[in-house]
Amino acid sequence: MQHGIDLESYYDLRLLAAVSVSPDGDRVAFTAQESDPAADEHRTGLYVAPTDGSREPHRLTRASTASSPTWGPDGDTLAFLAARDTDLDRERGRIDDEGDGEEAAESNAEGADWNDGDGGSGTDGDETPTQQVWAFDLARGGDARQLTAFDRGVTEFDLAPDGERLVVAARDPTDEQAEYLDQREDGGPIEVTRLQHKRDGAGWLDDVTAYLFVGEIGADEADADGFDRLDDASGAGSAEPLAGLQPAWGPTDRIAFTTCVDDDPDDSGAYDVCTIAPDGSERRVVTDGSLRCASPTWSPDGDRIAFDGSNYDNWYEPNEAYVAPDEADADVASVSGELDRTLARSGAPRWLDGEMVVVPIADEAWTRLAVCPVDGEPRRAFTRQGRDRTVAAFDLAGDTVALGLTAADQPPDVYAVPGAELREDDAGGPTRRVSALNDGWLDEREDPLPDCEVVAYENGDGEEVEAVVYYPNDFDADADDPAPTICSIHGGPMSYDAPAYRFAIDYWTSRGYVVAKPNYRGSTSYGRAFSEVLKGSRGELESDDVISAMEHLVDEGVADPDRLFCTGFSYGGITTAHAVARTDTFAAAAPEHGIYDFYSNFGTDDNHNWHQWEFGMPWENPDLYRDISSITRVDQIDTPLLITAGEEDWRCPPTQAEQLYVSVRKRGVDAKLVIYPDEHHNIGTPKRATHRIEELTEWFETHEPSVAEGVSGARPNEREASSANGEQGEP
Structure with missing residues (x-):
């Protein structure tokens, strides 16, 4: 019998985040996320390794999170973003072309993180650190050297082809705006005049503009005063708080970046590719405002730019790779469109x-x-x-x-x-x-990892759909009894599931569950027609595909029809609610961080432009907004619900979870509401990540029919596992 992995093993897992290859291809830098149990934080470490596999990766950072690894042209400089204690050499006024000094190099030849304190960067250790640019000299060794000291931090950067300059993106408030920000930090009132008044993860928005700044790496003063602001390279638009300016310094000494140049940027989804000279002159708007552009990348000779582009109104169209010359109002051509596949989020376009x-x-x-x-x-x-x-x-x-x-x-x-x-x-x-x-x-670990296959099945309309199905290791549907099965629904809906490792799935399969992840209609990996069929609707098509997946697994002898469960996060939560309003198939369900009343939700989240494009204004189409809302069919929900939300989720506001919770409780349906304080549209800390899995698992276990009816002897392996792991088990 399988006993299940311990939730505490989550803290020992390291998950790859990003990779960056050196200019000569001989080394690769990468970042990996891990957990710090004492601080209850996720932290991302920076590593470097030879690409020929001749030596194990060498870890460069440990105590603070590192991101955006970027190689200098010499292949020895490795820059990154981090919030660390202020560079001691900077405090002593020794920031010069000689780097961080022979003493540091001698005492730290392997580049260990001796100055990577808990306080972060840009401070003397007494204040909350701000994110700055740092760089290792891998040829000389020593700790990373701090390259910037902007008062409010740096969000993005790139290195110049000459290796002597860098471009950074940073917010630059006026005196009046700085005073307002200080008042906000002291608990003052929030004042917003922007149409895009909030962004999930960024909170309530203000009028402060982000700009590109250019400076020399070896400058005597590496704070904002040592950099030149490029006034014509500024951020704007509803996407900018999360998308940023994405600077990329090209081989012809021009800088590409993204921004919205529309007259009313907060009411537009357009995001254009622009280029500019390092002195701030000759700005060119390359694209024509018809796309939402991202990840500009220069060709080797610097005369063209490749980028990710999408239809900012019709989100169901595939993202495509485009190429354009470095010209104003350039002729832009898709180079991937014939594939009818969207670009994935696992990397930006790169020139071979x-x-x-x-x-x-x-x-x-x-x-x-x-x-x-x-x-x-x-x-x-x-x-x-x-x-x-x-x-x-x-x-x-x-x-x-x-x-x-x-x-x-x-x-x-x-x-x-x-x-x-x-x-x-x-x-x-x-x-x-x-x-x-x-x-x-x-x-x-003692428990084996799950098996997996991609399963094709027919939905209620007779169309073929696929699901990624994970099994307990060595599960045999022909020989074993049908297993309890969790339907785990991806968000988006502009997303898809692939057979990847996920800790929650590993945890569930180790405890005897089958986990199915349907790529329902609307998923983006099967071409435009499959994705776009969802446009203008909510609930019916997706829930059909979800329910049909469960019916298929039951027919195949894989899933126990009395022990089916359903959960989903974000759009997966939306679909979960629609599914349980449509069927009593599931013994219990857990809609997480979803929207259940699109009419009342309008304007309270950060996606009003998308909802306006797809459904119109709610006062113009009230019946449509009601029809796509599962809350209008709450009288058909009898499935026990665990409903979760983030207290400061601006993508799917917590009031949506409250509405659904109170509504089903008014009907006498068994329900529980879990709110994560100070949390956005995610689950942030390791403790909360493991708590989420524990809550879901307990909800499913305690609502198995055998448990609910008090049948003795039900799933003894689960009780043994709970006792062995010190977790709360079944009654």
Whole structure:
């Protein structure tokens, strides 16, 4: 019998976040998230390793989170963003071209994180740190050197091709705005005049503008006074608080960035690619305002830019890779459109050479690479990466491809592949494993990892849909009894599921559950027609696909019809509520961080532009807004509900969870409401992440019919596991 992994093992897991290949392709830097139990924080460490796999990765940071690893042109400078204690050399006035000094290099030749204190950067340790740019000199050793000291921190950056300058994005308040921000920090009133009045994760918005700044890395003064502000390179628009300016410094000494140039940017989804000279002159608006653009990347000769572009109104259309010359009002061409697949979020477009762009694409239930010639037909690459592994991270430089690969039984690790293989029609796929982030963790565990397959089934309309199904290891539907089954629904809906490692699924399968993740209609990895069919509706198509997945697994002898459960986060929570309003199939369900009344929700979240485009204004189409809301069918919900929300979730406000909770309780339905204080549209800390899994599991376990009816002997392995792990088990 399987006893289940301990929730505490979550704290020992390291999850790959991003990869960055050095200019010559010989090394790869990567970041990996881990947990600090004492501080109850997730922290992202920075590592570097040779891409030939000849040496284990070397860890560069430990005590503070590092992000955005970026190589200098010499291949020895590795810059990153972090909030750390102020560089001691900076405090002593020794920021110069000699780096962080021979004494530091001598005492710390391996680059250990001796100055990576808990306080972070930009302060003397007595104040909350701000995020700044830091850099390691990997040739000389020593700790990272602080390159910026902006009072309110740096959000993004890039290094110049000459290795002597950098461009950063930072907010620059006027004196009046600074006074308002200080009042806000002291608990003063919130005053907003912007139409886009809030953004999830950014909170209530203000009128402070973010700009690009350019400065020399070796300047005597690396604070904001040592940088030149580019007045014509500023942030604007509803997307800017989260999307940023995304600066990219090109080989011809021009800087690409993204912003909204619309006359009313808060009421527009447009996000254009622009370029500008480092002295702030010659700004060019490359795109024409018809796309939401992201991730600009320069071609090797610097005359063209590749970027991710999407229809900012019709979110169901696939994101495509575009190429444009560095010209105002340029002719923009899609190089990936013929694939009818959206670009995945696991990496930005990268140039293989001057004529080919490589992008990760969402391809049915996998993330794969595609090679897109500027003049020619795009094609899939690495077809033999295996149908059990998917791409979780991607970068390309110096004819080396770095991939983060994951599978159901494999937490993501870094692999390196010669870029030359991308030029072949049927490349062999990943050949060198670079990291082994969790081998020790895997060796210590007793429970095997889950099995997984992609299952095709018919929905209620007779159309084929797929689900990624995870099984307890060695589960055999022909020999074993049907298993309790959790339907876990992805968010979006502009998203999809692939056979990747997830701790929650690992936890559930180790306790005997089958977990199914349907790629319901609206999922973005099956082409525009499959995704766009959802446009203008909510609930009916998705819930049909969810329920049909469960019916299929029951018919196949996999799922126990009396022990079916359902959960989903964000749009998955929306779909969960619609599903239980439609059927009593599930013994219990858990809609998480969802929207259940679109009419009352309008204007209280940060997505009003999307809802306006898809459904019109609620006072113009009240019947439509009511029809797409599961709250209007709450009289049909009899399934016990665990309803969760973040207290400061501006994507799916907590009042939505309250409405659903009170409504079903008024009807006498068993329900529980869980609110995470100070939390946005996520689950932030390790303690809360494990609490969420524990809450869901307990809800499902206690609502199994055998438990609810007091049948003795039900699932003894679960009671044994709970006792062994010190967790609350079944009654």
